Amino acid sequence: MNRERYIRHLVLSMGTRVAMIALQLLRNVLLARILGPSERGLFALLSALPDLISAVTSGGLNSAVGYQAAKERPMGLLLSQILVFGCLIAGLLTPLCVLLMREFGTELDITVQLGLLAWLLLLAVPLAVLKSGLLTLHNASGGVVAFSALRLLESLAPLLLFLGLFWMWHNAALEAALLSWLAGLSLVVLLGLIWLHRNHTVKLSWDRSSQKELLSYSAKSHPELLFRQVMLRADYLFIGAMLGSTALGHYAMASAAAELLLIVPEAVTTPLMNRLLQQDSDMQRVTPLALRLTATLMLCACLSLGLSGEWLIVVLFGAEYQPAYPALVALLPGLFGLCYVSILRLDLLGKNRPGAISLIMGFSAALNLALIVLLIPAYGIVGAAIASSIAYLAVALAMLVLYCRLSGVPLLQTLMILPSDLLPLRQMLTGRTA
Secondary structure: OOHHHHHHHHHHHHHHHHHHHHHHHHHHHHHHHHHHHHHHHHHHHHHHHHHHHHHHHHOOHHHHHHHHHHOOOOHHHHHHHHHHHHHHHHHHHHHHHHHHHHHHOOOOHHHHHHHHHHHHHHHHHHHHHHHHHHHHHHHHOOOHHHHHHHHHHHHHHHHHHHHHHHHHOOOOHHHHHHHHHHHHHHHHHHHHHHHHHHHOOOOOOOOHHHHHHHHHHHHHHHHHHHHHHHHHHHHHHHHHHHOOHHHHHHHHHHHHHHHHHHHHHHHHHHHHHHHHHHOOOOHHHHHHHHHHHHHHHHHHHHHHHHHHHHHHHHHHHOHHHOOHHHHHHHHHHHHHHHHHHHHHHHHHHHOOOHHHHHHHHHHHHHHHHHHHHHHHHHHHHHHHHHHHHHHHHHHHHHHHHHHHHHHOOOHHHHOOOOHHHHHHHHHHHHOOOO
16 A cells, blocks of 8 residues: 555545544434433443344454455455354344343343343344444455445434434334434445445355365454453443443443544554555554554543543533543543554454454453452442453553564554654655655
C-alpha cells in the first residue's frame, strides 16, 4: 500500500468513524430518553447476547478467515466456511442457549422481564455472525471503502428505522428498538453480500485442506474471542442478575459513551488491517508509529470525556442517567488500554501467535470475573467498571510486552508520540518527501 493510498484510506476511515459517533450518539440519546433506564438495560442485554453466544459457538472464525483473506484465498471458499462454521453452528446452538437461560434464570427479575423477547436471538445470532464475517472479509482483503460504507450503514439504518417504527408504535418503544436493530443487521448483511460479489469472484466451494487449515487457526483463536467477549460483556450479565435492569441501563449508557472513543484505534487499524496480517517488511516501523499516534490521541480523548462526561450525560440523556458518570470515569483507563489491544492483536495474529493471544485473554477474563464478583456487591456499577478497566489494562500490558519481545522494538518506542515523529507525520499528511 503506497503512502497516498494509505492517507486516503485513513481519511476515509476517520471520517466514517466521526459520522458513526454522531449517529450512535444520536441513537443513544433517543433510546435513553424514550426507553428509560430499565428498558434501556433490557435492550443492552439483548443486543450484547449475540456476540457472547457467537463467541461460544464460532469464536476464532473471524480471525481465521481474516488471516486467510489477507493471504488472498478465494472469497467463495471463505464465505462457505463462515456460513457453515459460523451461521449454521450458531443457529443450531442458539435455541439451547435460550432454553438454558429460561430454565436456570427463572428467579432473576431480568429474565422475567425479557420473557419471549429472548427468542429473537434465534434470528439475531446468525445475522450477527454473518455480518461480522462479511466485515472481516471486506477489511482483511483491502476493501476499506466497502468496509467503511457498511460500518456507516450499521449505525445509520437502525437509527432511521427506529424513528419510523416509534412514530407508528408510540406505546411499543422497546419492540421498535429491537426490530430496528434486527432490520439494520439484515440490511448490512444483504449489502455486504452484494458488495462482496461485485468486488470479488464469489463461488461457494469446499476444500478439505483449506478447511483443516482454517479449523486449526480458528481453534487457536477461539479461546481468545470467547475470553474477549466474556471480558467485554460479562459485566452486563452480572449487573443484570445482581443489581437489576435499571442499574444495567445506567451502566450500558456509561459503557456506550466510553466505547465511542474506540473511533481512534479503529480509524488507524482499518486501513492497516491487511498489512498487519500480512506482516510486510515495513511493519517494524509502522506498528510502533501507529501505537504511539493512537495512544496520544486516545489519552487526549479520555481526558476530555472524563472532564466533560457528567455535563454531557445530564444534557444529552437526562438527569436520571447521572449515576452513570462515576462508572464512565472508571471505564476510561481501560478504554485507553484497549487502544493498544486493537493494534497489537492484529500484529500478533499476523505473526501467527493466536495461541499466545488466547492465553493472555484467558488470564484477563478470569481476572475480570473474579474482580466483578468481588467489587459489584461493594461498589455497584462503579465496581464493575473498575474490574473491566483493570482487565483491559492487563491485556494491553501483556500484549505490549509480547510484541516488544517478538519484534525487538523497545517499550519506550510504543508509548507516546515522539518529537521525531512530527516531521514524518507532517510530510505524510501533506504528501511531501524529505
